[in-house]
Amino acid sequence: MVSTRHHPRQFPEPATPAARSTKSTPAKTKSTSTSKARSRPTSPTGLASNTTADAADNTANGAVIAKPARSRRKRNSTSTASAQTYTHTIDPLTILWLSISLPLVFWDTGYVMLRPHSMPGGKFHSPVWIPYGLYAGVDYVYGFPAWNNGVGFTAAQATLNVVETLMYCYYLYVLVARGKGTGWFVKLWTQKFSATTGTAVTVKGQGVAFAVLVAYAAAVMTVSKTALYWLNEYFSNFENIGHNSASTLLWLWIVPNGAWLVFPGWMTYVFGREIVAAMNEAGSS
Numbered sequence: 001m002v003s004t005r006h007h008p009r010q011f012p013e014p015a016t017p018a019a020r021s022t023k024s025t026p027a028k029t030k031s032t033s034t035s036k037a038r039s040r041p042t043s044p045t046g047l048a049s050n051t052t053a054d055a056a057d058n059t060a061n062g063a064v065i066a067k068p069a070r071s072r073r074k075r076n077s078t079s080t081a082s083a084q085t086y087t088h089t090i091d092p093l094t095i096l097w098l099s100i101s102l103p104l105v106f107w108d109t110g111y112v113m114l115r116p117h118s119m120p121g122g123k124f125h126s127p128v129w130i131p132y133g134l135y136a137g138v139d140y141v142y143g144f145p146a147w148n149n150g151v152g153f154t155a156a157q158a159t160l161n162v163v164e165t166l167m168y169c170y171y172l173y174v175l176v177a178r179g180k181g182t183g184w185f186v187k188l189w190t191q192k193f194s195a196t197t198g199t200a201v202t203v204k205g206q207g208v209a210f211a212v213l214v215a216y217a218a219a220v221m222t223v224s225k226t227a228l229y230w231l232n233e234y235f236s237n238f239e240n241i242g243h244n245s246a247s248t249l250l251w252l253w254i255v256p257n258g259a260w261l262v263f264p265g266w267m268t269y270v271f272g273r274e275i276v277a278a279m280n281e282a283g284s285s
Helices: 017-022 026-039 044-060 071-084 092-113 131-138 144-148 153-178 184-192 208-235 246-284
Strands: 087-089 202-204
Touching: 087 208, 092 153, 092 184, 092 246, 131 246, 144 153, 153 202, 153 208, 208 246
Parallel strands: none
Antiparallel strands: 087 202
């Protein structure tokens, strides 16, 4: 027989499984947490729950868990939303000028590109380009002297006209697309030339900001090209227009060509002012 002299108390009865799960020592808790962490699934669907459980275990063990940074993502979403809601104030004078100038530029470019057939005596001259019979005698850049001498400036500036026209057309297309259903074109004239003068007519939406930038670049191109046209005459001792009288030069050359300095110059100012204001607002926010 085994002596029980050194055991004054009886052995406790074996604990039941429920009691074992209830009475757990800190060491067992730690090992259990470790085993749970090792046995967690690593499938993509369990990543979120694993991250939460790991954060809870590390907090219980005394580890400091850094919260994920969300400020950058929030900032990016804010900037994207602001870019999509850019608001453009439509200038009535700009729309009026484009409505008049774009058809004239198409007409002018067609004359230049179809020379000599579009010139006086050519098969395409009548009836579309009859007025150029007069203008070609005022400005030899459009007449036979430039064509016979192989002057390339006329076709070069006409090529730039095509680029500018496409840029202006893109701007107008975006206004029509983003302003569809708003009646902005009617409001533009009724509010500008009525008692409600001063009420801004705006269009907003995705792509409007880029269209404004394109129109601004096109206006700068138009002003620069026209200034080059004038400077070319000045530095060539007025070779192409010096034969005209003062009145003829004023009404048939200075006034028509000066319009392509004044109105695109105004557009450059209007678009540039709006772009700078938007940049300042974005920088202060």
